[in-house]
Amino acid sequence: MVEGDKIPPLGVRGQKVLIITYYWPSAGGPGVQRWLKFVKYLPDFGIQPIVYVPENPTYPIMDEGLVSEVSDKAIILKKKIFEPYGFASIFSKNKTKKISSGIIPNQRKQSFTEKLFLWIRGNVFIPDARVYWVKPSVKYLEKYIEENQIDTIVTSGPPHSLHLIGMDLKEKTNVKWFADFRDPWTTIGYHNKLKLGNSASRKHKNLESKVLNSADVILVTSATTKKEFEALTTKPIEVITNGFDVEKIEKQTLDEKFSLAHIGSFLSERNPRILWKCLKELIKENADFKKDFELKLIGAVSQEVLDAITEFKLDKYLNNLGYVSHKMAVEQQRKSQVLLLVEIDSEETKSIIPGKLFEYMVSERPIIGIGPEGSDFAEIIQNTNTGVFVKYDEIKKLKSSILSYYEEYKTGKLKSNAIGLQYYSRKNLTEKLSKLLKSQI
Numbered sequence: 001m002v003e004g005d006k007i008p009p010l011g012v013r014g015q016k017v018l019i020i021t022y023y024w025p026s027a028g029g030p031g032v033q034r035w036l037k038f039v040k041y042l043p044d045f046g047i048q049p050i051v052y053v054p055e056n057p058t059y060p061i062m063d064e065g066l067v068s069e070v071s072d073k074a075i076i077l078k079k080k081i082f083e084p085y086g087f088a089s090i091f092s093k094n095k096t097k098k099i100s101s102g103i104i105p106n107q108r109k110q111s112f113t114e115k116l117f118l119w120i121r122g123n124v125f126i127p128d129a130r131v132y133w134v135k136p137s138v139k140y141l142e143k144y145i146e147e148n149q150i151d152t153i154v155t156s157g158p159p160h161s162l163h164l165i166g167m168d169l170k171e172k173t174n175v176k177w178f179a180d181f182r183d184p185w186t187t188i189g190y191h192n193k194l195k196l197g198n199s200a201s202r203k204h205k206n207l208e209s210k211v212l213n214s215a216d217v218i219l220v221t222s223a224t225t226k227k228e229f230e231a232l233t234t235k236p237i238e239v240i241t242n243g244f245d246v247e248k249i250e251k252q253t254l255d256e257k258f259s260l261a262h263i264g265s266f267l268s269e270r271n272p273r274i275l276w277k278c279l280k281e282l283i284k285e286n287a288d289f290k291k292d293f294e295l296k297l298i299g300a301v302s303q304e305v306l307d308a309i310t311e312f313k314l315d316k317y318l319n320n321l322g323y324v325s326h327k328m329a330v331e332q333q334r335k336s337q338v339l340l341l342v343e344i345d346s347e348e349t350k351s352i353i354p355g356k357l358f359e360y361m362v363s364e365r366p367i368i369g370i371g372p373e374g375s376d377f378a379e380i381i382q383n384t385n386t387g388v389f390v391k392y393d394e395i396k397k398l399k400s401s402i403l404s405y406y407e408e409y410k411t412g413k414l415k416s417n418a419i420g421l422q423y424y425s426r427k428n429l430t431e432k433l434s435k436l437l438k439s440q441i
Helices: 030-045 064-069 085-100 112-123 131-148 161-173 198-214 223-230 273-285 287-292 303-311 326-335 356-361 376-384 395-411 426-439
Strands: 015-020 047-054 075-079 152-157 176-181 217-220 237-239 258-263 293-298 318-322 338-342 367-371 387-391
Touching (some): 015 161, 030 426, 047 131, 047 426, 064 326, 075 131, 131 161, 217 223, 223 237, 258 326, 273 287, 273 293, 273 303, 273 395, 287 293, 326 356, 338 356, 356 367, 356 376, 367 395
Parallel strands (some): 015 047, 015 152, 047 075, 176 217, 217 237, 293 318, 338 367
């Protein structure tokens, strides 16, 4: 890793690509993984990655262990950012941290302060609270692009303010611009929770349209998002999913308990009452299951989820580990008996393919996925033979799946037998990306 304004001779010859991203180590959470791994492998395909990130970001989650994963062939550029969350945290650090990380309380239980923060977030900071980074970044990068003969840039959102940087740089320098959408913009699940007024809603949609019709290539992580964007633009749209990397993790000893583990943020809207009902029934009906069962939650968990677990009398079986490092999260994946993947039951979330799915798939632990009908991640689980997918109205299927895995656990034979995983390796996905980048030269 090299930090500075000039490109030293690092031994990577070929195309230079400027990557503009907000999430970067020492940030934790899923947002950092996609471009951290692309940057790791791009030099293998003759591309020099130059990464532009904020110098003083307000990250809701930190993971210092990821710093060591930054490629030593990457050039890192940094520029200070002004973030309103810093001022808001003076009044309520905990509330602003949760909202900035996507944990939005149930509307019925929101305090006045939370309602106010959400209204400001949706109606004042458009498209998001990093919008004040746009102008200084454009000014700095316009000069850098010209001095260093950069012909290709990538912006990664959310935060979607970064796409505004790309749009301005495209206009001023005529570089080739790839707009990468890790998540959708106006159709993402939390967007309609931001208490948007009519004017703010129109501004979001107008900016989304301008970005989609200005970029040279749109990158998305799911087929459903591609279909949604095809209705808004004629620009080429390519699907490059997230994936898994080779993790240097020692072989883990499986939990003695029949552990069902959810790893990652457990938002209020993801609260799977169908699962809590199934587990309550199984505990009541099966004495052995009651003795062996453990529910593990690893990551930030909303109070609504914890309240529901208590409501269904599952709290005595709960092992709530909170947020842990990425390394420890992977270790917990491989120790757990069954892995839970829960997505919000709505039309807007069909396109969401959580990044942890791909780490789950190589853990050799079976997955129980719960989500809306037509979810893109359901097809991946099915095609790779890594678990089962259950819709929110399939309580019998969910109950029988848990029981089936429990019976295999009792015989010591519980594991997944995955197929076709190599397609989703980070290196293979980066090769696909590199071909797209080179095709625009």
